[in-house]
Amino acid sequence: MRGAKVFWGALAAGLAMVAGCAAPEAEVPRGPVAQVRAGPSAGGAAEVSxxxxxxxxxxxxxxxxxxxxxxxxxxxxxxIAPDGRSWQATEPLAYDTSYTWSGQAIGSDGKLVPVGGAFSTVAPKRTTGATVSPTDGQQVGIAMPISVKFDEPVQDKAAVQRALSVETSVPVEGAWAWLADDEAHWRPREYWPAGTQVQVHARLFGAHFGGGVYGEGDLRTEFEIGRAQIVKADVDSHQLVVERDGEQVASYPASYGLASDPGRHTGNGTYVVMARVPLQLMTNPKYGYFDLPKKWAVRISNHGEFIHENQANAAALGSYNNSHGCINLSAANAKEYYDSALIGDPVEVTGSGTDMEPGYAMYDWLLSWEEWTAKSAV
Structure with a gap:
């Protein structure tokens, strides 16, 4: 028994020696800790805007x-950002071009990690342009809409509308509406506050118009809203009242469209001053006159309505309505009003037997806010 104890003790000691002499487990080298993501490049991304x-x-x-x-x-x-952790392109890319990443990053462990990957941008079927108004630096009236007119009809209106933005110096509620397949307008819910500074950005480069057509370039304009001038044109009053910044500054004897002929009414609605010309040749074959010269003409509709001088109709001014739809004033008063008008001023016509139908240029304010927002594509 005593000998058995010695044997097992020696065996245990031998096993301990064997275990102690075993080779240590090999250490697996660790890879770099830094991880680089350069995009878009996953799988060689294609059709990138x-x-x-x-x-x-x-x-x-x-x-x-x-x-x-x-x-x-x-x-x-x-x-590269100041902290070195990111890089940002500071210029747009080109259409139909392949791009390749290269470079390196240094991990917190001091090891280098390469920057790699590739992608390609979309190849348009064709590109198209647009124009925006008001133009840069223009001062306009408080009813002036922003207009973006495209060189061809837009199929994907939602994508293009998302590329349009309006920034104002004071909060202004407004919305985009498509008045045609090739024209979008932005107008405020109420008239612009006087003195508002407005910036418009149309980031059309890279925007998909639909059908493989893309925008050829970005547009930008910055303009100012002028003083708050509103024309109150009550046809039954036979007066044209001008209010500026909340105060009445003029009341001119006027003659509006003939009440007995619906074709000659000055229709109800809020019009917008569209143009000013010192001499306009008036033509209306239905009523038998051609190239009739009238001074100090302020266009308020492409339906044919102007505010202009008609000294030959002096007997009617302030007394009765007999025009063909335009608002007649004396020569002196027409000149005074002409000099005070800005493109974009509202002209509010009331008291007529008919309403002006929406559809003629600059009919933005003939629509209710609900009708207007229903024309948005997003």
Whole structure:
């Protein structure tokens, strides 16, 4: 028994020696801790909008160098953030171009990680343009809508509308509406506050108009709303009243459209001053006159309505209505009003036997707010 104890004790000691002499487990090398994401490049992304945000980011590290090179041989201008963790393109890309990422990031462990990947931008079937008004630096009246007119009909109105924005110096509620397939307007719910500064951005480059058609370039305009001038045109009063900044500044004897002939009514509705010309040739074959010259003409509708001088109709001014739809004033009063008018001033006609039908140019204020917002594409 005593000998057995010695045997098992020796065996245990031998096993301990064997265990103690075993080789240590090999240490597996760790990879770099930094992770770089450069997009869009997953799987060689294609059909990317050239106006899409183009960025690269690194986690647990910082960029040492980032380059985005186009297949046309040009490098995209960009900027690494102060903390080194991101890079942002600072210029738009080009249509129908392949782009390749290169560069490197340094991880928090000091190891280098390459920047790589590639993508391509969309190849348009064709590109198209647009124009915007009011023009840059213009001063306009408080009813002036913003108009974006496209060179061809827009199929994807929602995509294009999302590319349009309006910024104002004071809060103004407003909305976009499509008045035609090739024309979108923005108007405030109520008249603009006097003195408002307005910026319009139409970021159309990269926007898909539908059917493979894309915007050829961005548009921008900045304009100012002038003083608050409103014309109150009550046809039954035979007067044209001008209010400026809440105060009446003039009341002119006037003659409106002949009440007994619906074709000659000055229809009810809120019109907008569209143009001013010192001499307008008036033509209406239905009523037998052609190239009739009238001075100090302020156009308020493409239906044919103007505020203008008609000294030959002096007997009717302030007494009865006999015009063909225009608002007649004396020469002196027409000149005074003409000089005070801004494009975009509202002219509110009331008391007529008919309403002006929406559909003629600048009919924005003939629609209720509910009717207006129903024309939005988003």
């Amino acid at each position: 050239p106006s899409a945000p183009i960025t690269a980011e690194v986690v647990r590290g910082r960029f040492d160098l980032v380059t985005l090179m186009g297949s046309d041989g040009s490098a995209v201008t960009g900027q």
